[in-house]
Amino acid sequence: MAEQQDDTSEQPLSLRTLCTMRSFLLHPSTSKRTVSSIVETLTRTPTHHTLKLLSDAAAHRPDLGPSAVVLPADSSPHLTVEVLASSLTDLHLDDARFASLCFGDSVAARVWMLRNAGSKFEVRPGLLLAVLLGFTKDPYPYVRAAALEGLAGFCERGGESKDVELVEACYRRAVQLLRDMDPCARLSAVRVVASWGLMLASSNSDMKTYWSNDVFAKLCSMARDMNMKVRVEAFDGLKKLEIVSEDLLLQSLSKRVSGHGKQKQALGQSTSEQFVILATSVAGAIVHGLEDEFFEVRKSVCKSLRTLTRLSAEFAREALDSLMDVLNDGSTVVRLQALETMHHMAISGRLKLHEKNLHMFFGALVDDNWDIRHTDRKILKVVKLNNLALFKSSIDRLLGNLDSYPQDEADVFCTFSHLGRNHKKFVSLIIKDTFEEIEAALEGNVEFNSARIAALLILSISAPLLNADVGRIPAVMFSYAVTFLGRIYNAFSDIMDRDSLLACLCEKSRSTEYSATNIDLVEGEQQFPLLECDAPNFASNEVINSKIDSHITREPKEVANYQIEQQRSEYDEVIKFTNYILAKPHDMWQRIQSGHANEVLRSLRCLKELTTMKFDSLGSGGADALAFTLLYLRVIELLSEVWEHLLPAKRLCTLGIGKLEFKLGKLERRVKELISRFTGFSAQDELNVLELMLLTYALRMCKDEIIGMNHTIKRLSTLYLRVESILKESSALPSNFIVELGKVLSGTSINGASCNLLQFDASLEFFSLKQFLFHGQIKHVKAELNISNNDLEHPLPFVSGLPVGVPCEIILHNISSESRLWLRMALDDGFIHHLFLDLDRFEGSEEVTKFTFVAPFYRTAEAICLTLKICIGLECLFENVSPVQRFGGPKRELALLCKEKQVFLYKVNKD
Amino acid sequence: MAIETLVLGAGQDIGKSCVVVTINGKRIMFDCGIDTRFFDSPTHRYPDFTLISPNRDFNSALSCIIITHFHLDHIGALAYFTEVCGYNGPIYMTYPTKALAPMMLEDNRKVMVDRLGEEELFSADQIAECMKKVIAVNLRQTIQVDEDLQIRAYYAGHVIGAAMFYAKVGDAEMVYTGDYNMTPDRHLGAAQIDRLRLDLLITESTYATTIRDSRYAREREFLKAVHKCVSSGGKVLIPTYALGRAQELCILLEDYWERMKLKVPIYFSAGLTIQANVYHKMLISWTSQKIKDRFSKHNAFDFKNVKKFERSMIDAPGPCVLFATPEKISSGFSLEVFKHWAVSENNLVSLPGYFVGETMGHKLTSNKQAKDDADTKIDIRCQVHQLAFSPHTDSKGIMDLVNFLSPKHVILVHGEKHKMATLKDKIHSELGIQCYDPANNETIYIPSTHYVNAETSDTFVRSCLKPNFTFQKCSSVDICNSTTIDKSLMPELQVEDERVAEGVLVVDKGKKAKVLHQDELLLMLGETKQDS
Numbered sequence A: 001m002a003e004q005q006d007d008t009s010e011q012p013l014s015l016r017t018l019c020t021m022r023s024f025l026l027h028p029s030t031s032k033r034t035v036s037s038i039v040e041t042l043t044r045t046p047t048h049h050t051l052k053l054l055s056d057a058a059a060h061r062p063d064l065g066p067s068a069v070v071l072p073a074d075s076s077p078h079l080t081v082e083v084l085a086s087s088l089t090d091l092h093l094d095d096a097r098f099a100s101l102c103f104g105d106s107v108a109a110r111v112w113m114l115r116n117a118g119s120k121f122e123v124r125p126g127l128l129l130a131v132l133l134g135f136t137k138d139p140y141p142y143v144r145a146a147a148l149e150g151l152a153g154f155c156e157r158g159g160e161s162k163d164v165e166l167v168e169a170c171y172r173r174a175v176q177l178l179r180d181m182d183p184c185a186r187l188s189a190v191r192v193v194a195s196w197g198l199m200l201a202s203s204n205s206d207m208k209t210y211w212s213n214d215v216f217a218k219l220c221s222m223a224r225d226m227n228m229k230v231r232v233e234a235f236d237g238l239k240k241l242e243i244v245s246e247d248l249l250l251q252s253l254s255k256r257v258s259g260h261g262k263q264k265q266a267l268g269q270s271t272s273e274q275f276v277i278l279a280t281s282v283a284g285a286i287v288h289g290l291e292d293e294f295f296e297v298r299k300s301v302c303k304s305l306r307t308l309t310r311l312s313a314e315f316a317r318e319a320l321d322s323l324m325d326v327l328n329d330g331s332t333v334v335r336l337q338a339l340e341t342m343h344h345m346a347i348s349g350r351l352k353l354h355e356k357n358l359h360m361f362f363g364a365l366v367d368d369n370w371d372i373r374h375t376d377r378k379i380l381k382v383v384k385l386n387n388l389a390l391f392k393s394s395i396d397r398l399l400g401n402l403d404s405y406p407q408d409e410a411d412v413f414c415t416f417s418h419l420g421r422n423h424k425k426f427v428s429l430i431i432k433d434t435f436e437e438i439e440a441a442l443e444g445n446v447e448f449n450s451a452r453i454a455a456l457l458i459l460s461i462s463a464p465l466l467n468a469d470v471g472r473i474p475a476v477m478f479s480y481a482v483t484f485l486g487r488i489y490n491a492f493s494d495i496m497d498r499d500s501l502l503a504c505l506c507e508k509s510r511s512t513e514y515s516a517t518n519i520d521l522v523e524g525e526q527q528f529p530l531l532e533c534d535a536p537n538f539a540s541n542e543v544i545n546s547k548i549d550s551h552i553t554r555e556p557k558e559v560a561n562y563q564i565e566q567q568r569s570e571y572d573e574v575i576k577f578t579n580y581i582l583a584k585p586h587d588m589w590q591r592i593q594s595g596h597a598n599e600v601l602r603s604l605r606c607l608k609e610l611t612t613m614k615f616d617s618l619g620s621g622g623a624d625a626l627a628f629t630l631l632y633l634r635v636i637e638l639l640s641e642v643w644e645h646l647l648p649a650k651r652l653c654t655l656g657i658g659k660l661e662f663k664l665g666k667l668e669r670r671v672k673e674l675i676s677r678f679t680g681f682s683a684q685d686e687l688n689v690l691e692l693m694l695l696t697y698a699l700r701m702c703k704d705e706i707i708g709m710n711h712t713i714k715r716l717s718t719l720y721l722r723v724e725s726i727l728k729e730s731s732a733l734p735s736n737f738i739v740e741l742g743k744v745l746s747g748t749s750i751n752g753a754s755c756n757l758l759q760f761d762a763s764l765e766f767f768s769l770k771q772f773l774f775h776g777q778i779k780h781v782k783a784e785l786n787i788s789n790n791d792l793e794h795p796l797p798f799v800s801g802l803p804v805g806v807p808c809e810i811i812l813h814n815i816s817s818e819s820r821l822w823l824r825m826a827l828d829d830g831f832i833h834h835l836f837l838d839l840d841r842f843e844g845s846e847e848v849t850k851f852t853f854v855a856p857f858y859r860t861a862e863a864i865c866l867t868l869k870i871c872i873g874l875e876c877l878f879e880n881v882s883p884v885q886r887f888g889g890p891k892r893e894l895a896l897l898c899k900e901k902q903v904f905l906y907k908v909n910k911d
Numbered sequence B: 001m002a003i004e005t006l007v008l009g010a011g012q013d014i015g016k017s018c019v020v021v022t023i024n025g026k027r028i029m030f031d032c033g034i035d036t037r038f039f040d041s042p043t044h045r046y047p048d049f050t051l052i053s054p055n056r057d058f059n060s061a062l063s064c065i066i067i068t069h070f071h072l073d074h075i076g077a078l079a080y081f082t083e084v085c086g087y088n089g090p091i092y093m094t095y096p097t098k099a100l101a102p103m104m105l106e107d108n109r110k111v112m113v114d115r116l117g118e119e120e121l122f123s124a125d126q127i128a129e130c131m132k133k134v135i136a137v138n139l140r141q142t143i144q145v146d147e148d149l150q151i152r153a154y155y156a157g158h159v160i161g162a163a164m165f166y167a168k169v170g171d172a173e174m175v176y177t178g179d180y181n182m183t184p185d186r187h188l189g190a191a192q193i194d195r196l197r198l199d200l201l202i203t204e205s206t207y208a209t210t211i212r213d214s215r216y217a218r219e220r221e222f223l224k225a226v227h228k229c230v231s232s233g234g235k236v237l238i239p240t241y242a243l244g245r246a247q248e249l250c251i252l253l254e255d256y257w258e259r260m261k262l263k264v265p266i267y268f269s270a271g272l273t274i275q276a277n278v279y280h281k282m283l284i285s286w287t288s289q290k291i292k293d294r295f296s297k298h299n300a301f302d303f304k305n306v307k308k309f310e311r312s313m314i315d316a317p318g319p320c321v322l323f324a325t326p327e328k329i330s331s332g333f334s335l336e337v338f339k340h341w342a343v344s345e346n347n348l349v350s351l352p353g354y355f356v357g358e359t360m361g362h363k364l365t366s367n368k369q370a371k372d373d374a375d376t377k378i379d380i381r382c383q384v385h386q387l388a389f390s391p392h393t394d395s396k397g398i399m400d401l402v403n404f405l406s407p408k409h410v411i412l413v414h415g416e417k418h419k420m421a422t423l424k425d426k427i428h429s430e431l432g433i434q435c436y437d438p439a440n441n442e443t444i445y446i447p448s449t450h451y452v453n454a455e456t457s458d459t460f461v462r463s464c465l466k467p468n469f470t471f472q473k474c475s476s477v478d479i480c481n482s483t484t485i486d487k488s489l490m491p492e493l494q495v496e497d498e499r500v501a502e503g504v505l506v507v508d509k510g511k512k513a514k515v516l517h518q519d520e521l522l523l524m525l526g527e528t529k530q531d532s
C-alpha cells in the first residue's frame, strides 16, 4: 500500500494500479483502514476511472460512508459532485443538498445532477420535477437535454405525478423543445413528449383521445427531423400509444393533407377540429419513415405499426399496402421486421390479404434469406384467408417454395398442416382434385414428386384429424398418410406425437362412417380397457398395427374438446384443465401395478403434450398450475418406468443396474423439485408429495445396493418424522403405505446391518397413487438470472489472482422471505463457490423481487479466459450429502431455480 | 443591412441556375448554368453576366463562385465565364462534382461544336484550365473564403456530389440549396442539414405543387413490370442517362435479382455507363447510408449480374434487361435497339422521368395510342412502362425543409412560374415565412440580422451562469384560439427563465455598447440621480 501511495502524488494513476485498488476494494477481507486510504488516494486525482472505482466501491461496501471520502479543496466542482454522488450511491442525498448543487455555478455539475437525480439517488418527486422542469429553460443546450432526460427517466422508472397541471406543463415544454436547435435536446424532448404525453392522456379519461392524438401528431412531426436518432426515437414513441383517432392514423399514410377529417359521429366535432390543426404535421409520417435512408428508422416504423394497426381496422388495411411494399426493401432486417409486424397483425386478426398484395407477399417465399421465408410462412400459419382463390394461390406458392428450397420442407409441411386446420371449408372444396392427384401418384406407376404429395396429404388430413367430422375426405387418404408418417409427423408435433398421430390415422382410415357419436367423451369412463397384449416397439414401427385400441386416439379429440371450452375465463379453464389432467394418473395406477407401463407411458406423454400445448397458448395466468402439472406428470412417468423394473416378476431380467440407478436418480431429483419449487400446498397436498418422496427412497432400498443404504435409511427416517408431524397437526389419516413403512422403519436400525430389504419390498405393495386436486394456491418458485452484455465476444475482464465482480440481474418469483437463497458459481474444473443472497437487502414482494447483485468471484486463475457457470439455488428440506464447504455454503441441498448461466471472463494484462 | 439577391437564371423558370447574393459586402455567385433548351441561341443560353458588373470586372465584383452539382443547368456556363469572360477568383464545389464536371463540360462543348456547328467559344484545354481554379470541398467542412466569408457544404441527394451551401458573412446567414431530394433513393441519401439561424433560404422548386407517393410503390410497379416481362421471355429496354438513374435502377434490379434468384442477364450498353459505375464506385462515401453500410461486405456498384452489351446481341434470342443511352431515345444506341425491340409485344420499354420536345420518349409517354410512328416507320407494339422516379424533392419535401430550417425569408428559384406562386402562398400562409419568387434579372432585398458586439458586465455574466427560473400561470395563446376545447379558461403552468432577459443594453455616447444586469442599471441610474 505504501508503495502505491507514493506514486500517486500528481500523476494520474496507471490502469494497473487502479486494477489492484479495485480488487482490494471489492475483496471483503480488506481492512477498513486500507479501504479508506485507497479512497483517499482516489479522490485526490479524480478522473473517470477513479470515479467508476469509487462508485463500485460504494456499491460493495455499504460501510464506506461519505465520511470516507475526503475531497481535496482544489478539485474542480463538477468532479467533486461526481465523487460525492458516486460515493453516495444507494444513500439518501438530501433534497436541500441536491437543490444547492443544481443551482451552483458549475454547469457540468448541474448536468450530472439532473441526469442522475432519481436514479442514483432519491429526491422528493415534487422538488425533482420542479427543478427538472425549470432547467428545460436553461440557456445551455446540454442542461436542457439533461433536464429532459431527467424527466423521461422519471417516467421510465414508473414515476407518476398526480399534479395534472405540472404534467401538462412538462409536456408543453417538451413540445416546444422539439424545435430546439440542438439535436440532443430534440432527442430528449421526443422522449419526454412520448412519456409525459401518455401520462397526461391517462390522467383524464375525457381528454384521453385528445391528448393521445396530440402526442401522435407531435411525434409524427419529427419524422422529417434531419437527425436519424431523433427520428428513431419519434417512431419508437408511437409504440406506446393506446388510442389515436382513425382519421389521424390514416393521414399518417398519406402525404397529401385531406381537407376534412372524416366526420365520425362517435368521436364528435372536437376530433374533427383537432384533425384540421394536426393533419399537416401528421401527413405522410409513416410513409416517410418507411422510405427513410436509415434502416434503423425503417425498422422502428415497422415495429410501431404493430401497435398502431391494433388501434384501427381501417388503418390496418391501408397500412398493410405500405408494409407489403417494404418487402422490396434492400435491408433484410427491415424486411424481416415488416413480416414480423404482419405476423402480429395476423394474430390479432388485422391482416386482410388482398389480391394486389399477393405478388409481394408470396415473393417473400422465394426470398434468398431463410428467416424471411420462414416468417412469411409463419404468417400463413395463422392468417385467415378470405376466399378460395387466395387459398389456392397460397398452396401453389408454398409448393413452389418447396420446389426451390427443398431444405425448407419441414417448415413448409408444418405450414400446410396449419393452413388445413384453419381452412376446413376450403380444404373440403378442393379435396376432390387433391385426392385424384394423390391417388394417381400413389396407386399408379407414374413417377411423382413425393414432397408435393406429402404436402397435399398433410393439407387434406390436418383438419379432420382434430375434428370429429371428416367431411368428404376419403378414408384411404389416412392410409396414404401413414405411409408418409416418418416424413409428415413433424407437421403435427404441436398437437400430438408421432405415436398418437399414427394411432389416429389408423383409426380414421378404418372407419368410413366416422362420426362424433362413436367417441364417448364422457369423463369417468373406463379409461384403460385391458389389452390382450402390449404393442412392443410401437414407437419405431411405421406399419399399421391393427391391435391398437381406440383409447389412444382419444387424446386429439380431447384437444378439440378443450378448444370448445376456450370461452371460459382463462384461469378457471386452467384450473379445470389441471384437475382433469391431475385426475388421470390416479386412474392409471392400477395399470402400472399390473405391468402395463408401456401403455400408461404413452398416455402420459399425450397428457404432457396437452399440458405443454396449454402452457404455450396461455399468458401468465395459469402458468404456475401448469408448471406443477407438467412436473407431476413427469414424476409419474419416471415412477412408472422405475416401478415396472422393480416389480418382483421382472426384477432380474430388466435394464442394467446403471440405467435403473440413473432413472431413480432422476425420479429423486424430480420429486425433490416438486417439494421445493412449489409453495402453497395444503396439508393433504404436502403429504401426497412427501409420500412420493418416501416411495422413492423405499424404491431405492429395494434396489440391491448396499453402498448408499445407510444414507438412504437416514433420510427416510428424517422424512418420516416430518410426515408424522404433519399428520399430527392436520389430523389427517395416514395412508396404508405410510403405516406399513413406519413399521418397517421402527424395526430397522440406523446402522443398517440388520435391515431387511424384503420388508421394504412388502411395504411397496401398499402404495397407491393419491389424486391431486388443484385449488389455485400452489405457486411456482422460480428465478430469472441475467448477466447483460456478456457473451463470448464481450467477456468480463479480470486480473489474475484478484476478485472480479459479476453483475447479476435477478428476478425472483414467489420466494418467501424466510427462504435461504444462494448464488452458485462453478468452474469447469469442479470448483464451486456459494454466495448467500440476503433477501432483506432487496426490496420487493413475495410474488416478485427484482434487483441487481454484483457477485464477487475470487478464484480468478492464471488461465487466459474462464467460463463461470452461475445459478440460483434455494436451500431445501434435504440435508447436504457432501461435507459442508470450507468457506461456508448451504447447509442443505439446493433446489436450482433457474437455468445455469454461462459467464465469460478473460484476463486483462496488468500492464 | 440587407441581403441582396440578383437572380440571373432559373427565376420563375427551369434552366441556367445562377443566383448572385450580396451579404454584408460579400458577393457570391451560386451556380453557373446554361439553358440546354436554347442550344442555338447564346444570348438565351447563358445568364446575363453584365448585370453583375457592367464593366465586366468580375474579379473584383465577386468574392467566389459556388457550384452545387454537375448538371449542366448548374455548371454549364462555368468554363465560358472563366475562360471567355475572364473570371479568375475562387470556385468551390464538392470533390465528386469536381471529378465529374470536366466530362460534363466537354460533352456539352462537343454537342455545341459538332452538332450545332457552332464556332468554338473555348477549347477542351480551356475547360482543363477552368477546372484548375476549382477548390474541392468536403461535406460539413467550414471553409473560410476570406476573413469575413464562411461557407459550408451539406449533403443534398439529387445526384452524386450534389450539395447545399451555407454562407455566413458577419451575422447574416443563408443557405442556397441547388437541386436536392428529401427522400433517399437506392443509391443516394436524403438531404441532410443542421438547424441554423437563417436570414434567407434560396430553394429550388421544380415540383412546387406535386406530392409524390411512396417510392416503394414506384419501385414495386417497376420491378413487377420488368419481372413479368422477362419471365415470359421478353426483353426490357431502359433508356437512361449515364450517371445517376442508371445506377439507381441497376441497384434496385440487382438487389431483386439476388433475392429472387433470377438468372436473366442485365446489360449495360458499352462505354459511358460502365465508366459511370466506376465513378460511383470511387465516390462511395457520397452515396446513401444503405450502400455505405453494406460497403464492407460488397460494393453496391460491383454489379454481379451486369454484363457489357455488344451490338451483335440485339437480335439474340432470350430475355434480358438492357440499360442504354441516351435517355430520350432521340438518337444513338437506345434508338437503334428500340427499332429492333419495339416491334414485339413481348418486350418492354421502361422510361424513366419526363420528356419534352419531339423525341421518341415523349411520343411514347404522351400518347400511348400512337403506336405507329410516322417519322421512324416503326410499328410500335411493345409495352411501355413509365417510371415516375425523380431526383428532385416534391412540394412536401420543400415545405418540410423550410419548416425544419425556419428561415426568416425564402426565395424560390428553379421552377415553373404559376406553381411557384402557389408554393409561395403556401409557405407564407402555413409557415408564416416571407417568401419571394423573383423572375430572371430581378433583385430582391431582404433585411439581415446584425448583432452588436457589446461588452458584458461581470454581474451580468455571473447572473447568466445562475439559473433563475420562475413558474407562472397564464393562458397560452394557441389554446385560446380553440373554441371547442375549454382550456382557455384554465391558466396554464409555464416556466420562465429570465436570466438573459435581465441584461440591459446600454450605449453611452462614444463608448462601446455594454450589457449590464438590470440591478446594476438601477444602481447606476440611482447614482446619476444623486449626482444631479
Ligand SMILES: [Zn+2]
Residues within 6 Å of the ligand: B069, B071, B074, B158, B179
Ligand atoms: Zn440537377
